Amino acid sequence: MYRINVVKTLTLLFLVITFSVNAQHEATKTSHEEKALPEKDFKTELKEEIRHHVKDSYYFDFNSNSETGEYNGFSLPVILFDDGLQVFMSSKFKHGKELAEVDGNYYKLYHNKIYKTDASGELSFDEHHHPTNIKPLDFSITKGVLSIIIVSLIVFLIFSSLAKSYAKNGSIPKGIGRFFEPLVIYIRDEIAIPSIGHKHYKKYMPFLLTVFFFIWFSNLIGITPFGMNITGNLAVTAALALLTFLITQFTSKKNYWLHIFWMPGVPWPMKIVLAPIELLGIFIKPFALMMRLYANIFAGHIVIYSILGLLFVFKSYIGGSLSFALALVISILELLVAILQAYIFTMLSALYFGFASEEHEMEHTE
């Protein structure tokens, strides 16, 4: 089985490489002709492209060419809180080329951020080259938000259909549920029960399951060619980590706070030393959750994009195929990282919930 798979992958890889090299050859020819006009450094362009990809966007573009101004995709609604609610489509910005005028207010899209300007559209900069213009409160349905909605829909559809299939099928899952049900059981038996314990695990299950499948599907959708990046956004992981933090604090028992402020079983000078460390730990734990997930996915996207970019930097058969093979390997690795990070986030959340809900007598028996 394993050998067949390897052969298949290799054949596929070979086909794809031959194809991509041919295509690249054509592209090189045409781009050489085009490049005659405004000579822009390809590497900086690539850098911008990568930076552009990992950031959130007001457009959902499948591909784009900023030189010719060609964008294939669709614009998304912008929602601003500035003198009341301002809602308009991002197509008004013409990808940053034009000012958007709404009810006498002017907004400029600069480096993927919306600034309020006057009618002339002038931005003032400080010494670090940051615009000093006011940023209005921005609740736009960006590409990231749309991706979150899509992932939420996918997760909801899969699991509500699994739930329904039980009723129809006499407690036996059907179809795709057969694949997902063991994962649900795994989260319950291998993550929730060992970390939290039999007594309290039930109330944490919905959060753990939702967070696991949400992160996993978000990571997976990040590997698709649509260029979505959900969990590689600090805001997303921050929201998730904040929820873990809040749930931990609000479900905590006396014992949890006792361990923080007056650690039992250590001499009293140590207790005084430990208290601030433990107190800091409350905040460090979710912070680490946030950074770990963000950094892993962000880095994965950057690496894949960079290696794919190398294809166009090398512009040779050997370099091209090498970078393609490498990108393929990294992509497979990212598939693993996708579920691994979801697992780690869920596992650690469960551990923190376990600390919070641990009771005095349980601690001694264990």
Place this chain on the structure above:
Amino acid sequence: MEKLINDFSYGLFFWQSLLFIVLLLLLRKFAWKPILNAIDEREEGIKSALEEAENARKEMQNLTADNERILKQARIERDALLKEAREMKESIISEAKGAAQIQATKVIEQAQATIQAEKQAAITDLKNQVAELSLGIAEKVVREELSDKNKQIKLVEDMLKEVTIS
């Protein structure tokens, strides 16, 4: 770090929090509760089915053991009954034999006694008849003898002779 803070998108944070909480609540109601309940139910079902099977097996074992015990008991009882019957038969036979023996001896004894009595009576009767007969004979003979004087004297003489001789 400064760049990270600068790039932090509050809008995305807001939407993520909101959408995630909505997703969490929806999934809790429409997915996780039914799924976990169904899994629990199924596991309970499997567990109870296994327990029931185990119980049935034990009961079966008990039943066969019971059956065997009852069978054994029945066999013992039957043997005891048979033995008793045999003993009773033997005792009845022996009793009957004894009774018969006693009866027989009694009958024999009675018969013997009757025979003895009859015999005695017959002997007595015979004796009487013989005495009568001999008296008659003796009478007739005496009458005959005493009809002639000579003969009477002779007889006396003979008699006397006999007496002296003896």
